[in-house]
Amino acid sequence: MAVIAVVGLLAALIFPGVSAAQRAAAKARTRVQFNQWAAAIESFRSEYGYYPAFHSSGLVNPSGQNPSPDSLHLFHDLLAAKRRDGSALPAFGPGTGNQDPEAQNRKLIRFYSFADSDFTGAAAPTPNLLQDASGNTEIAVVVDANLDGVIDASDCGGVLPAVNGLTPGTTDIPSAGVRSGVIFYSPAPGATSANPEFVFSWK
DSSP states (O other): OHHHHHHHHHHHHHHHHHHHHHHHHHHHHHHHHHHHHHHHHHHHHHHHSSOOOOOTTOBSSOTTOOOOTTSOOHHHHHHHSSOTTSOOOOOOOTTOOTTSHHHHSTTOOOOOOOOGGGBOOTTSSSTTOBOOTTOOOOOEEEEOTTOSSOBOGGGGTTSOOOBTTBOOOTTTSOTTOBSOSEEEEEEOTTOOSSSOOEEETTO
């Protein structure tokens, strides 16, 4: 019995530490992922002179995103210059919308090659969506739309995008804004409305 008690005590001490280390590692991997995506977007701007126009929601995977890999995914298709299944984008023509990937990335330059780990799996409730290293599919992306060198709420219609119902506060994104051309954020593992926590690309 004494041995069992000792083992139980050790498990109680070790497992929370392991869990915290796993969460910290996932947050670090997510920051790396976000910074790679941001670098791809900056390359887009260097090529075309403007930032790409993503979905008006400010989300990488907007509500109602079609999970079928041969369908439009604006964020992915703009940066990868192809559909998620690897098929070519439609030819640019009179019916092409201004925001369509083939209109914004007319040269069809591949600015980023997404890995399998960037997507939710086929067995996921919502397959084929982009995810962070913790499995979150609610990821916000905001670009410096007015090119003033600072990102604030004015770059996204006055309201920062919410992820899983959580919106960063002024302690996270000050009213003076963030000096960056592109920012990403997603909810941190275990974040709740009572304890909102985020993974930010710039922190």
